Amino acid sequence: MTSTAALPTRTDVAIVGAGPTGLALAVTLAGAGVDFVLLDRQAEGANTSRAAVVHARTLEVLDELDPSGGLSAELIGRGLPVTRFQLRDGARPLAGITFDRLRTAHPYALMVPQYETEAVLLQRLRSLGHDVHRPHEVTAVTQDADGVTLTTATGETLRAAHAVGADGMHSAVREAAGIGFTGxxxxxxxxxxxxxxxxxxxxxxxxxxxxxxxxxxxxxxxxxxxxxxxxxxxxxxxxxxxxxxxxxxxxxxxxxxxxxxxxxxxxxxxHRVADRYRAGRLLLAGDAAHVHSPAGGQGMNTGIQDGHALGRALATGDPGGYGAHRRPVALRVVALTDRMTRIATTRNRALRTVRNTLLPVLLRIPALHDRLANELAELDYR
The missing domain is CATH 3.30.70.2450 (Alpha-Beta Plaits)
Structure with missing residues (x-):
């Protein structure tokens, strides 16, 4: 299958959106032998860097997607491992969070442009004999008791047992599913x-x-x-x-x-989370399911982990369990990034003084330091 091939008319899983979330889902399904079609409205992937950090849990997921270790090794080779997250009040250092004590094969944050992350996922997908169908903009999604029909801007139709919206904050799949996006x-x-x-x-x-x-x-x-x-x-x-x-x-x-x-x-x-991750045969992942502040670099990582979890759920015939597992993660991530943003930007002088006084003290307590490091690395979401 190539990106220039005709769009198939039938598949098991239709994936709308070929960003990191959709690619991770596709690679997971390919590895499990599930038939799918991955389509995207863009003629080619974006070449801007956008998300720029891959956390430890996401690197573990890449190891699961390629047990040989080649997928994570390829991305690590394109990136810059960093072990320290420094909090400052303006230019003045306040406290540091270090990742080198994390209990993982990847005790660091990998700084790497998003297009590189997408490139290595796409490379893995192609090595498994699949590709992205471009450009196909989905304009209508309807479901019935037996499946889902997707219609593109050019009038082509694709019939699937399930459809996944990995198509971002303004998700056509979420809108078709009638799922609220609270926040x-x-x-x-x-x-x-x-x-x-x-x-x-x-x-x-x-x-x-x-x-x-x-x-x-x-x-x-x-x-x-x-x-x-x-x-x-x-x-x-x-x-x-x-x-x-x-x-x-x-x-x-x-x-x-x-x-x-x-x-x-x-x-x-x-800062929004979908009211549910599934409506019948329609499912959501990544930014279609949750969006939040970039503080902590959580967004793309949470999306890639969504894609992997949903792929496993579909492969085992348990799509209902996916939302029960991943939506609480999104709520927790949104709460964390919102707290970080509000703490960082408070204009209340008294609160700033308390923040700047307490943070260095609290982060010298090993248990609190390690808890926050684990949270940022998303290792608590295994």
């Missing part, structure tokens, strides 16, 4: 930028800087790049180098000199 939007906009810069703390840590003006995350990427994620009351549509430099001068004064802006974007973030 709300953050008031701030987010700036995302990949830059080449001189960064005083160096390339051995990810920094999360608190500040009344907003949250700022700086993370190293391969190739000498850094990823910047920061909240802004109202960001320009395409933040330029001067704007990004100004943000860093304000949020982490004296720490950064931006030499080159590689890519930038503005976006808004919601």
């Amino acid at each position: 709300s939007a953050y008031g701030e906009s987010f700036v995302l930028a990949d830059v080449v810069m001189d960064w005083a703390p160096g390339r051995r840590e990810v920094s999360l800087a608190f500040g009344a003006a907003g949250l700022t995350v700086v993370a190293p990427l391969p190739g000498g790049h850094f990823r910047i994620v920061t909240t802004v009351d109202e960001a320009p549509a395409e933040p330029d180098l001067a704007f990004v430099q100004g943000l860093l001068d304000e949020r982490v004064p004296g720490e950064a000199v931006v030499r080159e802006l590689v890519w930038s974007s503005r976006f808004r973030i919601h």
